[in-house]
Amino acid sequence: MEQLLAVFSDPQVILLVFVGVFFGIVLSAIPGLTATMGIALLIPYTFALPPVVGISMLLGIYVGGMYGGSITAILIRTPGTPSAAATLLDGYPMAAKGDASKALSWATVSSFVGGLFSCLVLIFIAPQIASVALRFGPAEYFALAIFGLSIVGAIAGSNPLKGIIVAALGVFIGTIGLDPIAGTQRLTFGNANLMGGISFIPALIGLFAVSQVIKEIANSNVVKTMGEKMAYKKQRLTLKEVFQQWKPFSIASTIGTLIGIIPGAGASIATFLSYNEIKRFSKKERRKEFGKGIPEGIIASEASNNAVTGGALVPLLTIGIPGDVVTAVILGGLMIQGVTPGPMLFTENSSLVYSLFGTLIMANIFMLILGLFGVRLFARIADVPKQILLPIIVVLCFIGSYSLSNNIFDVWVALAFGIIGYFFEKYRYPLAPMILGLVLGPMIESNLRRALIESKQDWSVFFQKPISAIFISIALLSFLIPLIKKIMEMRKEKAMS
Amino acid sequence: MNFVKKELLFFNVGMFVFSFIALYFINQLPVAKNTVGLGAGFFPSLIIWFILIINYLLVINCFLLLRSKAEVEDEEDTEKQSLLRFFGIVGLLVLYVWSWELIDYKITTFLFLLIGMKMLYISDWKKLIIIPLGIVILIYLFFEVLLRIPMP
Numbered sequence: 001m002e003q004l005l006a007v008f009s010d011p012q013v014i015l016l017v018f019v020g021v022f023f024g025i026v027l028s029a030i031p032g033l034t035a036t037m038g039i040a041l042l043i044p045y046t047f048a049l050p051p052v053v054g055i056s057m058l059l060g061i062y063v064g065g066m067y068g069g070s071i072t073a074i075l076i077r078t079p080g081t082p083s084a085a086a087t088l089l090d091g092y093p094m095a096a097k098g099d100a101s102k103a104l105s106w107a108t109v110s111s112f113v114g115g116l117f118s119c120l121v122l123i124f125i126a127p128q129i130a131s132v133a134l135r136f137g138p139a140e141y142f143a144l145a146i147f148g149l150s151i152v153g154a155i156a157g158s159n160p161l162k163g164i165i166v167a168a169l170g171v172f173i174g175t176i177g178l179d180p181i182a183g184t185q186r187l188t189f190g191n192a193n194l195m196g197g198i199s200f201i202p203a204l205i206g207l208f209a210v211s212q213v214i215k216e217i218a219n220s221n222v223v224k225t226m227g228e229k230m231a232y233k234k235q236r237l238t239l240k241e242v243f244q245q246w247k248p249f250s251i252a253s254t255i256g257t258l259i260g261i262i263p264g265a266g267a268s269i270a271t272f273l274s275y276n277e278i279k280r281f282s283k284k285e286r287r288k289e290f291g292k293g294i295p296e297g298i299i300a301s302e303a304s305n306n307a308v309t310g311g312a313l314v315p316l317l318t319i320g321i322p323g324d325v326v327t328a329v330i331l332g333g334l335m336i337q338g339v340t341p342g343p344m345l346f347t348e349n350s351s352l353v354y355s356l357f358g359t360l361i362m363a364n365i366f367m368l369i370l371g372l373f374g375v376r377l378f379a380r381i382a383d384v385p386k387q388i389l390l391p392i393i394v395v396l397c398f399i400g401s402y403s404l405s406n407n408i409f410d411v412w413v414a415l416a417f418g419i420i421g422y423f424f425e426k427y428r429y430p431l432a433p434m435i436l437g438l439v440l441g442p443m444i445e446s447n448l449r450r451a452l453i454e455s456k457q458d459w460s461v462f463f464q465k466p467i468s469a470i471f472i473s474i475a476l477l478s479f480l481i482p483l484i485k486k487i488m489e490m491r492k493e494k495a496m497s
Numbered sequence: 498m499n500f501v502k503k504e505l506l507f508f509n510v511g512m513f514v515f516s517f518i519a520l521y522f523i524n525q526l527p528v529a530k531n532t533v534g535l536g537a538g539f540f541p542s543l544i545i546w547f548i549l550i551i552n553y554l555l556v557i558n559c560f561l562l563l564r565s566k567a568e569v570e571d572e573e574d575t576e577k578q579s580l581l582r583f584f585g586i587v588g589l590l591v592l593y594v595w596s597w598e599l600i601d602y603k604i605t606t607f608l609f610l611l612i613g614m615k616m617l618y619i620s621d622w623k624k625l626i627i628i629p630l631g632i633v634i635l636i637y638l639f640f641e642v643l644l645r646i647p648m649p
Contacts, residue, residue, distance in 0.1 A: 012616065015602040050521060162555070165555065168544055168547050168548045172544045172545065172548065181535075184536070187523075213589075217582060217617065219579070387617035391617070392628075395606055395610060395632065396636075398594065403640060403644075403648075406646070415594055418590075427507070430627070449540065
């Protein structure tokens, strides 16, 4: 406990954590740039620093990076990071109603609560939880991914079938590239750029941001009113409002932490799962409000994605397996410092471990301060007329897409998905399920095939393993219930007419 | 043509065409040995068949909506979408991205922002010059100088 508190009195740690959080927020707010990139860029500079100081800065970027993507998701419907894709479902509608300031405040507070919750879990029960995560095999991962995909019903809008087909399309697009097991080229048509598959981030940028720009400009009625600024009300979030949402906070933080603990699951799954579960546990009248700009939608995404930070560090520190892409890069940073994660870390180097726990708490506090004070600055984006903002958004999207791997092909991907997204929205097909499909598709395929190969094509393996059986059963119910409800509603309307 | 008919024609029919073309290419994939039927084409073909079934259900849904006249009126597209503006903006975006391979991105970005803002009825020449110039400088400083990311 002394080491945990000692970091709060070290000026070097305090300064670098602050810089890390700020850098992480700025990077992840820009579409195409990510916390992973920021950490990778700064790892070489941490070599000259003491271990606690160097790793603290990286953790600061991690925490800031998970939050920053929500800023552009809320203000300009452009998620800065994949983990903020769910935030725009309610964040942008809330901002469009004139409550940008409140939406950003909800995102900040939610990120803080989720991050702090997972820190506490990390501190008190890390080794015990890691042992459960080790029990996940291919069948369990497949079931988890299917469970994640089952929430399309919650985000599909009025017609679940539209959500399902879009998600399936996303899964199919995810198969382009090299077969994960046999290494065969699939649907690449000899194009070397496609061998790695369709890059996820340019697709995300294209679907949400570029499509929106095309839609706004193509709609001639909207163009004439573009000089008008987005209505902006200066509104503060009260403590009472925050405490009233204790239930969504609890659910989102728990889901985010648990998903973060499972290696390879990632924040994107956590955010959509959390959104679905909070919607499921809401009152009937409230469920209809999801997607129209309510705090629960923002809390679901932001609390869960920041809760992933502490959760992802559990397998990293306890068994040396990174929980997500960012912690995989942080692992590199740890090894540069001569720190070997694993069970022995807690016994041989406990002072370092508890110092890191302390810096994680510090990073969340700085994120809260920067976020709440920055709301006034960030929300000013709402003052910029759309006629100026829209072309700038396009430029940032394309530059961001290019900067991922210095490949112009990614920019073409962003543009292509922008056009696809425009037509999907034109015919009222939801976009978010495609992102889910793209994220979960590779996980579904590789684990499905591995599980079937291991079980010699015995499909009952998914129901023989308890964890897998539970996830698949819930997934099936999640798929079927919205469909059955829709059929019953149609029959009722027919009977009444 | 009402909205539901447009959806049926452009999206659903298009999805059927896409699915059959995809199935054709998937069937061309080589079958590797020792994969017990779970080769490279297994999962993509599974997904495509699933898409075909769901698309079929959506087509039935469209026909049911067309039969119900009250619902058809609700579904009609009331937004005035300008085809010319759509092709205009898409053309401009294609030109912008393509020009990166020929000219330095700073010049093309400046021109794109200028033309884009002009298309959106910004007529003040000071804004048309200063804002694009400012954005290009910011992008250069942030991406190339601070982050050292090579740009096109």
